[in-house]
Amino acid sequence: MATLTVTQNFGKGAKDLSVYKSLGGYSSIGSRLFDLSQFELIDLVTSSGLRGRGGAGFPTGMKWSFVPRNSGKPVYLVVNADEGEPGTFKDHFLMLEDPHRLIEGMIVCGWALGVRTAYIYVRGEFLPAIEALNAALKQAYDAGLLGENIAGSGYSLDIYVHRGAGAYICGEETALINSLEGFKGQPRLKPPFPAVSGAWASPTCVNNVETLMALPWILENGPAAYQALGTPKSGGTKVFSVSGDVKRPGVYEIPLGTPLMELLESPDLCQGVIGTLKGVIPGGSSSPVLTAEEAKKANMDYEALASLKTMLGSGAVVAFNETRGAVGMLASLTRFYAHESCGQCTPCREGTGYADRILKTVVAGKGRDGDLEHMLDIADNISYTTICPLAIADAWPIQNFIGKFRSEFDAEVAKNPGHAQARVSSDFRPGAFW
């Protein structure tokens, strides 16, 4: 059994404080943490190689080091638990099974950054997880592990749970902060970045649930041990949410760098693919899809997936077999992104919707030659021209599904007997007016 750093308490009833403590929980909240200076702690996290587990994979220690210390404003810690990426469900289970580990991780992060008030922004639909969190918070407060003067250290931290109202975009950190403040959940212009001016225009650190939950283990076992679990560049372990056509879908923690096929086929893990593997979405719905051949070469770490022009993302692995049509899958994804575009900036607002309507027309048997090219062009035009990466999250599936399963899309268009008909009327002659 591989070393587990985050999910070791799954199935052990660690929701309860006494169980969590009996499993070694909160052992870092004492001299192990409070003897470290803020700088030592940040250095420790940096040397562990821990990277943000929410999707972007930004080095956590570096993120913390950007938070200014003497701004004269409070520093906020906001936990991003707005897990909305289709295919991702790890944070939900992490909070449900082991909420105290998150609280412990937050205390560690809070000490590192001098945080007095922290928020957990939870996706509103996760009601059981929210209840588990609130119960755990109450236990922690009662045990003196939160609030004033934590464990006699002189350090104080308050944690509040904030329910989101249901928007994918609120997983983007500035949209999340807006939503937390009570504004419409729309990303902000950057700079300033949240580290400098985030919640209530104060320095704010936004971290994913899983990132923070890795901290207690790192503190207990040392950064070198954590780093040694993964590859030299991607240290540690990662929790994957595996779904789709596998025999045993679920949440699995494996060291970074594990081959994708091992995750899918190991008897300890997913126990194999149902049917013949056709492709895998390796890191959540926005990550570029891998064909079966590519999947066989893929190792699950940041660098290996980047070399295959995809990404680790949130670790949502969706495997699908030959019975699944690429057109239908892409149609689900474009519908999702068109629905979840916040509508703030033009390319994403109009582009995601228009691409979706083209694909819907194709699926309805009314596709015409040139429709796919138009979709690809829209995907190009919405990439890197918007405030936040939601548009790219729509563009990548469009480009990769059409690019890698082109014959299926062409066949879908050809179902329309009049597919060769001109897409737009030829009345318009550019230059006719002037």
Place this chain on the structure above:
Amino acid sequence: MSNSYHWPVLPGKDTKKVVINVDGVDAEVPEGTNLVEALKTIGIETPHFCYHQDLPVAGNCRQCMVETDGPRGMGLAIACYTPVRPGMKVATDRSSEKVVQARKAVMEFQLANHPLDCPICDKAGECSLQDNYMSAGRQPSRMREDIGKQYKGAPDLRHEDSKGQERGGKHVDLGDTVVLDQERCILCDRCVRFMRDVAGSEQLYIASRGDHAFISTFPGEKLAHDYDLCVTDVCPVGALTGKHFRFQQRVWMLGKTETIDPTDSFGANITVEHHDGHAWRIMPRRNPDVNKSWIANSSRLAYKALSENRLASGMFGRAEVPLHQAVSRLGELVRGARKVALVASGHLTLEDNVAVAALAHALGTKAEVFGGSWLPVGQPDGIARTGDPVPNRKGLRLLGIPSNLDDLPGRAGEFDVLVVVGNDLWGADASKAKALERIPERIALTPWLDATAKAATLAVGVRSWAEARGTMVNAAGRIQVLQAAPILPSPDLEPVWQVLSAAGGLGWTSELDAFRFAQARVPALAGLTYRTIGPMGRPLEGVSA
């Protein structure tokens, strides 16, 4: 929408200049300003929708793309949110194919769900979509007709048009002044920012999300603010239109006359827009030192009075007489009078008031000049009104005309002729004015058939503020020029100074004569001409706010 406000940094007179490289050529631009403004200073226009000089930057339309150099090489960035750094490299659409393509793409997206109903749209002719299409789009449509457009608008307004297309959100009544056409909206959120950050009253917001988002008031509430018509100015498309101007005129027919708001001593800069001898609307004229881009609804609607209840002739009591008769009668009366009270007016220009002073001078000791107003003075609103309805009060003080109107009723018995010039005393305070009816000959020079004209024994119609050239000094001590719009209700009407010049034999042939007369008396005006005052006005030396 958030707590982060990014007001644009605009170039000022003292902004330090730095060298940047634009399209391969070094150019000096003001440091720290955003690239839209910086490029404007060297003659490069950047198409944009959401950016507005007097609103916080939202950066949501993505039309103003340029390429700038960053740590990863040249990359697309929005010009409105990229500050000028010394030595930076910028590529515009003149040198970068990537920028051309990005702007074309955004233009295509903007138009994807726009109804393209320009032939019936009031904004046509001054629409950013049209302008930016010509500069940044100009491409054939790739949109399939049978895919149609996304419905934009409130769900309860949805209906099908004759082609089976989902339509709705048309002519949504937002309040007393503004109508919203939700499907024309490109969601730049300028109106939301105006109401929130300038008007200081959040009454508009963007409901829903994605391409079905729409502008709305809060449920059950109306758009109601003294400045709410400004949202129709900032709207880059025809989504927000003012009820006063809907379907009245095509904007390209309108001639524009640059002048000054006559309803308040703030001296907001405005444009009177006219066609065929009628004023059709008043628009704010941007002056960063005065009213920025804003005017109050009351200033904007002041054009209506220009064609209502005008006195286009003379009146002997109730009898209408030709103007020339009324003017010569005026001359006879003042020359033959034993003692004349002349009431100057802060509603009129310096030229008109200096004519009052010159007439008093010509009449000698038997004439006395009174100045002031009986209109109530309100509070400043912090945007474009001081609350003082007398626009040229400071100008009167400058000319040395005393503010002693309140003395006049008590001394009414001393005079046998009263000349009230452009000052509706009976309309402002009828009870105080009542005492003036003891004066046997009451003469009113007024553009309107107002209460004073009715109380007068002789009323002479004159040109209004919009029809004669002149200058006013606003509450901040800034002299500004009013220009004459070609909208005379009657060709016989003359400016006040000309009527008084004829009555007193002053021999003035142009407002310049009046202005020169004023310059001889007032040192602060020395050396000025209408040209040096310019369309933006200038602060007068030694005149405090």
